[in-house]
Amino acid sequence: MTTLASALRSRSATYLLALIVIAVLPLIFTDSYWRTNLIVCALNVMLALGLDFVLGYAGQLNLGQSAFYGIGAYAATLLVTRLGVPFWAAYAGAVLLAGLAGVVLSLFAMRLRGHYLAIASLGFAVITYQILLNWISLTQGPLGIYAVPPPPALALPGLPAIDFHNLAALFYLVAGFALLSYLLLDQLIRSPIGETLAAIREDEVSATALGINCAAWKVFAFGAGSAIAGAAGGFYGGFVGTLTPDAFFITESFTILAMVVVGGIGTLTGPVLGAILLTILPELLRGIGDLRLVVYGAALTLVVLFMPGGLAQAARLARDRLRPANTP
Amino acid sequence: MTDAMVAADAPVLLRASGLRKSFGGVHAVQDISLGVAAGAVFAVIGPNGAGKSTLLNLLSGVFRPDAGRVTFDGADLTRVAAHRRVRHGIARTFQKIRLFAHLSALDNVVAGFHIHTTVPAWQYVIHGPAFRANHARCRAEAARLLAFMGLEARASVVAGSLSYGERRMLEIARALATAPRLLMVDEPAAGLNAQEVERLVERLQTLRRDGLTILVVEHNMDLVMTIADRVLVIDYGQHLFEGPPAEVQQHPGVIAAYLGDEAPNVKP
Numbered sequence: 001m002t003t004l005a006s007a008l009r010s011r012s013a014t015y016l017l018a019l020i021v022i023a024v025l026p027l028i029f030t031d032s033y034w035r036t037n038l039i040v041c042a043l044n045v046m047l048a049l050g051l052d053f054v055l056g057y058a059g060q061l062n063l064g065q066s067a068f069y070g071i072g073a074y075a076a077t078l079l080v081t082r083l084g085v086p087f088w089a090a091y092a093g094a095v096l097l098a099g100l101a102g103v104v105l106s107l108f109a110m111r112l113r114g115h116y117l118a119i120a121s122l123g124f125a126v127i128t129y130q131i132l133l134n135w136i137s138l139t140q141g142p143l144g145i146y147a148v149p150p151p152p153a154l155a156l157p158g159l160p161a162i163d164f165h166n167l168a169a170l171f172y173l174v175a176g177f178a179l180l181s182y183l184l185l186d187q188l189i190r191s192p193i194g195e196t197l198a199a200i201r202e203d204e205v206s207a208t209a210l211g212i213n214c215a216a217w218k219v220f221a222f223g224a225g226s227a228i229a230g231a232a233g234g235f236y237g238g239f240v241g242t243l244t245p246d247a248f249f250i251t252e253s254f255t256i257l258a259m260v261v262v263g264g265i266g267t268l269t270g271p272v273l274g275a276i277l278l279t280i281l282p283e284l285l286r287g288i289g290d291l292r293l294v295v296y297g298a299a300l301t302l303v304v305l306f307m308p309g310g311l312a313q314a315a316r317l318a319r320d321r322l323r324p325a326n327t328p
Numbered sequence: 329m330t331d332a333m334v335a336a337d338a339p340v341l342l343r344a345s346g347l348r349k350s351f352g353g354v355h356a357v358q359d360i361s362l363g364v365a366a367g368a369v370f371a372v373i374g375p376n377g378a379g380k381s382t383l384l385n386l387l388s389g390v391f392r393p394d395a396g397r398v399t400f401d402g403a404d405l406t407r408v409a410a411h412r413r414v415r416h417g418i419a420r421t422f423q424k425i426r427l428f429a430h431l432s433a434l435d436n437v438v439a440g441f442h443i444h445t446t447v448p449a450w451q452y453v454i455h456g457p458a459f460r461a462n463h464a465r466c467r468a469e470a471a472r473l474l475a476f477m478g479l480e481a482r483a484s485v486v487a488g489s490l491s492y493g494e495r496r497m498l499e500i501a502r503a504l505a506t507a508p509r510l511l512m513v514d515e516p517a518a519g520l521n522a523q524e525v526e527r528l529v530e531r532l533q534t535l536r537r538d539g540l541t542i543l544v545v546e547h548n549m550d551l552v553m554t555i556a557d558r559v560l561v562i563d564y565g566q567h568l569f570e571g572p573p574a575e576v577q578q579h580p581g582v583i584a585a586y587l588g589d590e591a592p593n594v595k596p
Binding site: 184187188190191192193195196198199202203205206207208209210211212213214 | 410419426427453454
């Protein structure tokens with residue numbers, strides 16, 4: 001039981017550290033350019049975590065994450081601007097709608113695996129993008145929706161109202177949701193659900209022989225992963241202020257996939273590290289012009305070639321090396 | 329003779345009648361009927377390609393039969409999905425061992441407790457007392473099953489790194505985690521050395537003494553003669569003979585089809 005207790009301690013320490021990092025970051029990066037990047041990081045962390053739950057834990061290659069992101073963004077924005085729904089109700093609706101879209105897609109794709117599922121989900125991403133682009137009466141197509149307000153100011157009793165026009169406040173909000181997503185998945189993976197998903201990922205025939213309804217659990221994982229993408233999307237409109245379909249083009253799905261792969265498939269820290277690195281790296285490389293795309297591509301290739309476990313594996317190796325040899 | 333004969337009036341636990349299954353033009357199983365008495369060890373033997381594994385897949389629900397019925401303890405399972413049959417109390421292993429290769433031996437067995445997980449849904453997110461109790465119970469039970477199959481020292485080893493014999497034993501331990509009433513094992517002795525076969529036989533006999541009904545598909549005649557109460561012989565997907573093991577050895581058709589011209593070299 002001492003190992004369980006120490007594991008719990010190290011988990012609380014990890015969450016505490018994450019809270020401190022989130023609290024300190026906007027104090028270090030005070031200009032709006034870097035604060036904007038911080039928020040993009042937090043959104044990408046959510047997208048990568050959601051995808052990794054489907055890909056790394058349930059073993060389903062999903063290339064539709066950009067579509068669930070877009071569904072969340074458009075649903076939250078349209079509910080507010082068209083129907084006057086309060087922001088947080090619209091946000092909840094966006095999460096539900098994206099999750100529901102994931103459930104429906106996975107019900108259709110149930111019999112598909114591996115490459116076929118990847119292509120079906122990519123097709124879904126293409127269709128969703130085309131709908132956002134061409135259903136002009138609803139989405140205003142490529143013109144986009146302008147002047148989307150940020151989430152309404154939050155009035156906590158006894159404190160001054162928190163205005164989300166302030167990028168630091170908005171970062172705290174989005175990063176808080178990213179941390180909640182992480183906590184939610186962390187808890188699910190440590191529960192019997194994690195064991196069930198691992199069994200399905202490893203061998204569906206065996207899992208079925210143990211009484212596991214593989215189809216139902218894959219639908220669940222898809223729904224959860226896309227709901228988290230929808231939760232990221234729900235903040236997008238209010239954060240950027242304008243909403244155009246281009247942000248949810250299929251290349252976004254591949255960028256999110258790259259974040260998961262570079263970070264480490266099937267770990268929770270991996271997608272976080274991968275999302276941060278692949279968000280910040282292109283910004284840091286802006287100085288070298290178009291050459292940055294070459295450097296970016298080369299860095300990606302090197303990671304996949306020499307560190308297939310991603311940054312999470314590298315971090316583990318480094319920690320084991322630093323740790324004194326006599327402690328287990 | 330087997331050490332414990334099953335009472336002649338023991339109720340039939342698993343019954344199959346008129347099972348048929350064809351793949352294209354191949355009639356893998358043609359009109360097979362069988363009844364496995366509760367508490368018995370029922371063996372299915374036959375030459376390679378006789379349809380033994382297909383029969384097992386029909387019984388466990390991997391395949392739907394073209395015709396015929398499967399009932400278990402009175403319930404009609406013919407149209408019941410494979411994963412639902414486990415909840416009725418049917419567990420199985422595979423001829424080609426199927427384990428969760430990247431999970432530890434212990435975690436392989438823990439996955440077997442899926443249908444017995446008693447945790448309210450909200451505790452999957454907020455781990456409460458029921459969650460912790462279930463967690464502790466599954467791991468203790470899994471460790472007990474590993475010890476029973478002689479794998480206690482290998483609990484934390486990744487299943488893919490276990491020896492062949494250990495993997496066979498682990499697959500049985502994992503099937504037992506579902507708490508079955510009927511265990512169907514597909515060629516459990518294949519690839520095992522004599523010592524491992526002996527341990528396997530001893531474990532199966534212990535399980536049977538504890539009340540488990542066992543259906544075994546097997547090539548190893550020694551094993552079949554030692555543990556089976558009743559033997560079904562099939563060839564080319566067809567029923568050839570069914571009876572007690574002693575009679576199987578005498579039956580001229582069986583000897584010709586399965587054992588060749590020479591009488592089997594087995595101890596009575």
